[in-house]
Amino acid sequence: MFNKFDVLETIDMIEKEHLDIRTVTMGISLLPCIRETADKTAQAVYDKVCSKAENLVRVAEELSAEYGIPIVNKRVSVTPVSLITAPFAADSARVGLALDKAAKTLGIDFLGGYSALVHKGMSDYEETFLRTIPEVLASTDRLCSSVNVGSSKSGINMDAVRLMGEIVKKTAELTKEEDGKGCAKLVVFCNAVEDNPFMAGAFHGVGEADTVINVGVSGPGVVQHALSFIPEADLTDAAETIKRTAFKITRAGQLIAREAAKRLSARFGIVDLSLAPTPARGDSVAHILEELGLEVVGGHGTTAALAMLNDAVKKGGVMASSRVGGLSGAFIPVSEDIGMIESAEAGKISLDKLEAMTCVCSVGLDMIAIPGDTPATTIAAMIADEAAIGMINNKTTAVRVIPAYGKKVGDQVSFGGLLGRAPVMPVHTGDAGKFIRRGGLIPAPIHSFKN
Amino acid sequence: MRAVVTVTGTDKRGIIAKVSGFLAERDVNIEDISQTILGDKFAMIMIVDISDSGKKIAELAKECEEMGKSIGMSVRLQHEDIFYAMHNV
Numbered sequence: 001m002f003n004k005f006d007v008l009e010t011i012d013m014i015e016k017e018h019l020d021i022r023t024v025t026m027g028i029s030l031l032p033c034i035r036e037t038a039d040k041t042a043q044a045v046y047d048k049v050c051s052k053a054e055n056l057v058r059v060a061e062e063l064s065a066e067y068g069i070p071i072v073n074k075r076v077s078v079t080p081v082s083l084i085t086a087p088f089a090a091d092s093a094r095v096g097l098a099l100d101k102a103a104k105t106l107g108i109d110f111l112g113g114y115s116a117l118v119h120k121g122m123s124d125y126e127e128t129f130l131r132t133i134p135e136v137l138a139s140t141d142r143l144c145s146s147v148n149v150g151s152s153k154s155g156i157n158m159d160a161v162r163l164m165g166e167i168v169k170k171t172a173e174l175t176k177e178e179d180g181k182g183c184a185k186l187v188v189f190c191n192a193v194e195d196n197p198f199m200a201g202a203f204h205g206v207g208e209a210d211t212v213i214n215v216g217v218s219g220p221g222v223v224q225h226a227l228s229f230i231p232e233a234d235l236t237d238a239a240e241t242i243k244r245t246a247f248k249i250t251r252a253g254q255l256i257a258r259e260a261a262k263r264l265s266a267r268f269g270i271v272d273l274s275l276a277p278t279p280a281r282g283d284s285v286a287h288i289l290e291e292l293g294l295e296v297v298g299g300h301g302t303t304a305a306l307a308m309l310n311d312a313v314k315k316g317g318v319m320a321s322s323r324v325g326g327l328s329g330a331f332i333p334v335s336e337d338i339g340m341i342e343s344a345e346a347g348k349i350s351l352d353k354l355e356a357m358t359c360v361c362s363v364g365l366d367m368i369a370i371p372g373d374t375p376a377t378t379i380a381a382m383i384a385d386e387a388a389i390g391m392i393n394n395k396t397t398a399v400r401v402i403p404a405y406g407k408k409v410g411d412q413v414s415f416g417g418l419l420g421r422a423p424v425m426p427v428h429t430g431d432a433g434k435f436i437r438r439g440g441l442i443p444a445p446i447h448s449f450k451n
Numbered sequence: 452m453r454a455v456v457t458v459t460g461t462d463k464r465g466i467i468a469k470v471s472g473f474l475a476e477r478d479v480n481i482e483d484i485s486q487t488i489l490g491d492k493f494a495m496i497m498i499v500d501i502s503d504s505g506k507k508i509a510e511l512a513k514e515c516e517e518m519g520k521s522i523g524m525s526v527r528l529q530h531e532d533i534f535y536a537m538h539n540v
Binding site: 001002004006007008009010011015062065066067068069248251252254255319 | 459525527528534535537538
């Protein structure tokens with residue numbers, strides 16, 4: 001049973017503290033859509049996505065009205081496209097365009113899965129596919145792309161890392177009129193997960209059922225608010241409060257996930273426990289860390305505070321849901337979090353501190369604007385550093401940086417909406433070109449041999 | 452099917468009468484009711500059964516929201532499961 005204070009607490013969470021279901025994402029397998037030509041495959045892909053997700057938006061809106069909790073995004077993730085276009089990889093863009101069209105037909109803002117998994121090796125058709133990414137992101141609006149270049153089990157494919165440095169740079173150039181927005185839709189992963197509901201890195205893994213509902217909950221504002229009541233508590237008690245709050249948030253997510261799956265005739269996949277910020281005030285992960293006692297996010301102590309937050313969120317969430325998955329950790333995208341934006345604008349947070357933060361939370365160097373003249377090899381080196389953190393620590397890491405074409409440190413990029421804005425941050429200028437050009441595979445770490 | 456109606460806002464005369472009349476007109480049965488006044492803030496919580504109303508919960512929720520606006524209060528009707536889910540281990 002619940003009492004009247006429980007009811008009022010829920011109402012306050014929703015109305016004043018930005019509690020919402022951040023995304024209901026339908027994962028759809030494209031494996032049955034493989035045909036003998038690119039055009040026929042593209043048509044089969046369009047038809048399947050539009051048919052399976054036909055009621056996604058309607059059902060999400062229905063659930064939102066019934067339970068009185070906002071569901072912000074409705075999205076679709078699909079099987080990595082490189083797997084279904086292998087025989088005609090050079091024409092993969094046809095499938096990309098069909099997916100973008102499907103997203104528009106369905107009325108969803110993003111669709112993820114223009115992806116490839118090349119963490120151990122890259123075949124010719126995969127390399128051809130990767131080279132289509134910049135053009136495809138420049139000619140579509142809602143399609144998201146991700147590439148897995150490493151894993152704890154396989155090591156890091158440095159040939160793919162090198163290529164991705166060039167692809168990020170090229171994507172920025174082709175979308176320079178929109179401040180490099182194409183790069184906001186492109187994630188380079190190590191240890192990518194197959195059931196992530198969040199964009200831009202969502203794709204539907206090959207080990208998944210045909211149609212699955214994954215839900216991403218949110219609620220940085222709720223956690224911050226709960227902590228604001230205990231300003232003098234020690235960190236053990238603060239962790240306990242975060243845990244209890246995460247439990248409640250996750251329960252709401254699980255309820256929506258179960259109901260959505262039932263009504264959409266799909267499997268209930270997972271609830272992703274990530275705290276996902278938005279540029280709105282009161283919806284910031286950075287402000288939680290500041291509530292814990294940091295003057296500003298990015299200073300010394302940030303990594304420790306974030307580690308505690310991330311762990312407490314997981315503990316509360318795992319207790320609340322029988323099916324936890326996805327990325328499940330606090331997100332720290334710079335352009336999408338008002339606290340991070342303000343710290344970056346004031347020069348209080350550096351790329352080095354952000355890199356340290358990625359060691360203790362999900363996911364990586366995320367939504368960071370860098371100077372437009374940053375060499376592709378430097379971007380590749382940033383990817384390699386993040387992949388190494390992920391590989392050694394058995395966690396997902398990623399890089400989603402935006403080289404701001406024609407802009408330098410201190411200038412600003414602005415994407416609007418959930419993607420937000422960010423100042424161009426300085427990168428180290430030491431040249432990593434020779435290291436990157438060596439290529440090959442960084443072997444898997446010794447602790448990956450567990451069999 | 453049961454739902455929870457919450458009414459919040461500045462305290463004034465006739466809120467309970469207005470809200471319960473509105474629900475009765477729609478064959479919504481009130482099973483439990485409690486209210487709190489903190490300073491000039493009014494909060495009322497009702498557990499209601501909507502089975503006889505013949506309306507979908509989303510439709511009733513929308514009507515409640517509109518009625519709330521007409522009396523200058525915030526009135527929500529939500530499926531009870533959201534509260535069970537969040538506040539029970």
